[in-house]
Every structure is written in structure tokens, then in C-alpha cells.
Amino acid sequence: MAERITFKTTDGVEIVGDWVTAPTTFGAVVLLHMMPLDRTSWRAFQQALSDRGLASLAIDLRGHGESLESSESGKLDYTTFSDEEHQSSLLDAIGAFDWIRRRGFEPTRISACGASIGANLAVQLLLEQPQMSGAALLSPGSNYHGTNAVSDAASVLDHQGIWIAASEGDDQESFEAAQAVSDAASSTRKTMVPLKNAGHGTAMLQSHPELVANLADWLKETIQG
Secondary structure (H helix, E strand, O other): OOEEEEEEOOOOEEEEEEEEOOOOOOEEEEEEOOOOOOHHHHHHHHHHHHHOOEEEEEEOOOOOOOOOEEOOOEEOOHHHOOHHHHHOOHHHHHHHHHHHHHOOOOHHHEEEEEEOHHHHHHHHHHHHOOOOOEEEEEOOOOOEOOEOHHHHHOOOOOOOEEEEEEEEOOOHHHHHHHHHHHHHOOOOOEEEEEEEOOOOOOHHHHHOOHHHHHHHHHHHHHHHO
């Protein structure tokens, strides 16, 4: 059962999330959705993580779902955002990481998983939190509103695991970016999953259900070290 939680970012945005634990929890995952979806797109995957002893926090990025209020700028709607406003969603990811830390999890026991622009934010979160164990990227991109997973991947540390999936044919731009991310990252634990005509972002988890278990297992192993 998910617990609805809220926290405020450093720039005053109230973020809403779903926190799911397990009877025995040894690590946690920050889940970052793609546009135009929200935190509910991760519900089935949160159960898979819980089954493996991993807690997870799926958040509504600013301007999505229920994360629509800012003490500084009032109502938020991602459809009206500038690139700079989209890029500020990194503060949402950092806030989620900090929220999990306050629950007693060490940074080495926290990973991230993101889809599309959420994948790019997951890479940025790794750079912000160098003790994090790794990140999983579904359809990362070289330019989602000014975020670039390819250039950022070059700064990922060797000990930080990277798992990447993208679909060739129907999502060629993301597929080529995913290959470039894999080439750029120096991670000693790196996995690239090439698919064909499988959709974008979390749609791949629906078109290829086996990915749910494979990705959840990878996150478990990455956090365990």
C-alpha cells in the first residue's frame, strides 16, 4: 500500500509522492516519470521493487499530477514551462533523495530510475549525489528541454551503475542517445538493453513485461553492491 507523502523543494514547490516499502527494506529508489505522465505510471513497478525488499518514492514532478503549487510562483503547469523551468525539476529529484535520507537510508543504498526527461534527471541526480549506487534510464535523451543525458553521463563515477533501455525504429532519437550514454559512462557496472518498436519510456515496461523483473533485479543487485 502506497503512503501519500509531500515535501517542499528548496525553491518552494510542494511535491507529492507515493512511498512504498517492504516488510524487510534494505534500499530505496527514486522514481522520476516522463511527460505527460505522473507518479502513478510507476505503480506496478513499485510493487516489483517492494517484492525485492526495495522501498521506492515515485513523485509528481513540478507542474504534473498533484505537484501544482509553488510558494514563489503560484500555480504550476508543465505545458507552459520554459526550458529553464523544466530543468528546475532537478530540485524535485534532489528533494526526493533528501526525503529518503531523512528516513534513515544511507546514500549508497539509494538509486534512481527515470523515463525520458526523468531519465535525464536521474543522471543529474547521480552527479549531485556521488555516493548514490546507480541509476536506470528508460529512453534517455540528448536534449529534453535543455537536459542532456549524454554529456552528463561522461561525469558518472566508476562505482555508479548505469542501466539503459531504448527502442530502435519507433524511438530512434532516444535509441541513439541511449547508445551514446552507454559509450560515455565509465561505470564498471553498465547494462544496455536495445529493443525494437517497443515504445518510449515506461511504455517499454508494458510492451516487454520481462523488463519489469529484469530492471527490478538490477536495482536490487546494484544497491546491494
